[in-house]
Amino acid sequence: MTLTSDSSFATNPGRLSRVRGIARLAVVLEIFLGLGALGGGGLFILAPDGHLLGMTTRMLAGTPFHSFLVPGIILFAFIGVTPLLAAAITVRRQAIAPLAAVAVGLTLIGWISVEMVLFAGISSLLWVFYLLLGTCMVAIGVTWRRSSSEKAAG
Numbered sequence: 409m410t411l412t413s414d415s416s417f418a419t420n421p422g423r424l425s426r427v428r429g430i431a432r433l434a435v436v437l438e439i440f441l442g443l444g445a446l447g448g449g450g451l452f453i454l455a456p457d458g459h460l461l462g463m464t465t466r467m468l469a470g471t472p473f474h475s476f477l478v479p480g481i482i483l484f485a486f487i488g489v490t491p492l493l494a495a496a497i498t499v500r501r502q503a504i505a506p507l508a509a510v511a512v513g514l515t516l517i518g519w520i521s522v523e524m525v526l527f528a529g530i531s532s533l534l535w536v537f538y539l540l541l542g543t544c545m546v547a548i549g550v551t552w553r554r555s556s557s558e559k560a561a562g
Contacts, residue, residue: 452480
């Protein structure tokens with residue numbers, strides 16, 4: 409698969425503005441998610457006992473984890489770094505950008521789903537927000553990909 413830019417959209421200004429709007433939205437959401445996860449994951453890596461985020465390892469009872477170190481590393485890498493890479497791909501107008509947005513959304517949905525299985529409680533309200541964010545990102549990527557496919561077909 410070769411990577412190309414969206415320069416062929418110049419022939420259809422309406423489609424160009426729609427795709428650019430979707431791309432901008434994807435970048436904003438990816439950066440929001442990535443920075444938040446870098447912060448949270450980084451704090452878990454720095455303090456695996458969770459005290460920097462006001463959490464205790466007692467929350468991990470019933471999970472395979474004894475500290476927040478491994479979840480912090482996973483959070484930092486997959487939910488922090490990956491969305492920022494996807495945002496960079498989008499800013500560079502790479503053809504895989506819509507698929508990157510879908511991958512970010514699906515990864516977030518997976519992460520939150522595992523959290524929901526492992527934990528229960530008041531914080532589940534925040535999980536709903538991130539599930540919706542992940543769902544929005546998947547929808548953006550799918551819509552964007554369809555727009556790119558229409559461009560190639562038409």
